[in-house]
Amino acid sequence: MLRLIHHLLPLLLILLFTAAQQVHSWRPWPNAVNNNSRSSTADFRFGPSKKFEGSSEFVDLKYHMGPVMTTNITVHIIWYGKWQPSQKRIIREFINSISADSVKPPSVSGWWKTVQLYTDQTGSNISRTVKIGSEKNDRFYSHGKSLTRLSVQSVIKSFITARTKPLPVTPKNGIYLLLTSPDVYVQDFCQQVCGFHYFTFPSIVGYTLPYAWVGNSAKLCPGICAYPFAVPTYIPGLKPVKAPNGDVGVEGMISVIAHEIAELVTNPLVNAWYAGPDPIAPVEIADLCEGIYGTGGGGSYTGQMLEGRDGATFNVNGIRRQFLIQWVWNHVVNYCTGPNALDQ
Numbered sequence: 001m002l003r004l005i006h007h008l009l010p011l012l013l014i015l016l017f018t019a020a021q022q023v024h025s026w027r028p029w030p031n032a033v034n035n036n037s038r039s040s041t042a043d044f045r046f047g048p049s050k051k052f053e054g055s056s057e058f059v060d061l062k063y064h065m066g067p068v069m070t071t072n073i074t075v076h077i078i079w080y081g082k083w084q085p086s087q088k089r090i091i092r093e094f095i096n097s098i099s100a101d102s103v104k105p106p107s108v109s110g111w112w113k114t115v116q117l118y119t120d121q122t123g124s125n126i127s128r129t130v131k132i133g134s135e136k137n138d139r140f141y142s143h144g145k146s147l148t149r150l151s152v153q154s155v156i157k158s159f160i161t162a163r164t165k166p167l168p169v170t171p172k173n174g175i176y177l178l179l180t181s182p183d184v185y186v187q188d189f190c191q192q193v194c195g196f197h198y199f200t201f202p203s204i205v206g207y208t209l210p211y212a213w214v215g216n217s218a219k220l221c222p223g224i225c226a227y228p229f230a231v232p233t234y235i236p237g238l239k240p241v242k243a244p245n246g247d248v249g250v251e252g253m254i255s256v257i258a259h260e261i262a263e264l265v266t267n268p269l270v271n272a273w274y275a276g277p278d279p280i281a282p283v284e285i286a287d288l289c290e291g292i293y294g295t296g297g298g299g300s301y302t303g304q305m306l307e308g309r310d311g312a313t314f315n316v317n318g319i320r321r322q323f324l325i326q327w328v329w330n331h332v333v334n335y336c337t338g339p340n341a342l343d344q
């Protein structure tokens, strides 16, 4: 009996672990697919039939008493490398859509309503208002074409300390968003991350400022970071969907920008809303729903998305455009929610 339990225990733990992993999030990471073929093939067999949407008893999202962003949020953008005006327009219009209440549902502002459900110790909700603040261009790659987590902070520093027109220092309600062009590599890009958020260190930047980086993956790994508008070559039979604004790299970024902003405002100093025991690797409100874009989503299935006039795939309306963005965790009902849910 004892020996049997001994033999079964590791197996049970592996099963529990992979189940929890599948529930949490999905992106076709190269190592996960190649090295962990058991869980990833099982994952593909889930199929579209199962109502899933991340609902799980394993999720222990908790509030850890730190601040969240409750006053009008301002996003300062740093365009690093070469950006076309048409690409900037798509990204600006997405950010401006977050607070655009008059857009017809399902809308980006409807998506933000799940984020607004999060509060701080005083019971104040995340701000309804998100606006673009200042924008800066770094056309000549001031810190090179390969950045690290720390050199990203140096880029931000150079703009807030610039002699002419520095970026404003707004630690309480500012988001510093560094966007890199397709020819820029950032530490762990394509292998572990498509973007990240953190806060700057006073020793490097002079202030504690919440920031996020998101990379354009068009050249380096569209099949991973712009999935499902592109698919990895090592997964046979998977077909990409059509991007609503005709720019695979930028539209892959839109969902990652949505992901990072949702997490940043609910966990700006990494001491507010996250799951798991470890603040070094916090599982945050968007991590829990990565890869889920609609009803039934979970595992490698995106869930039910919408089809535009021209056959493009989207799930939310914004100002003048449509976008495809992942859902986020709703701590009131304990599953991922989004404005295009079929059962509302």
Ligand SMILES: *[C@@H]1O[C@H](CO)[C@@H](O)[C@H](O)[C@H]1NC(C)=O
Binding pocket: 030, 031, 034, 035
């Ligand atoms: C498995 O992952 C490692 C890194 O963790 C990578 O170097 C290796 O190429 C992967 N194996 C396969 C078969 O792709």
Ligand SMILES: *[C@@H]1O[C@H](CO)[C@@H](O)[C@H](O)[C@H]1NC(C)=O
Binding pocket: 072, 129
């Ligand atoms: C916040 O934004 C709203 C909507 O744009 C505006 O009416 C309000 O005056 C702003 N509040 C502050 C403190 O800036």
Ligand SMILES: *[C@@H]1O[C@H](CO)[C@@H](O)[C@H](O)[C@H]1NC(C)=O
Binding pocket: 113, 116, 117, 118, 119, 125, 332
């Ligand atoms: C604020 O958060 C509470 C708790 O999640 C929620 O019940 C309420 O609806 C939220 N208010 C807004 C405006 O989202």
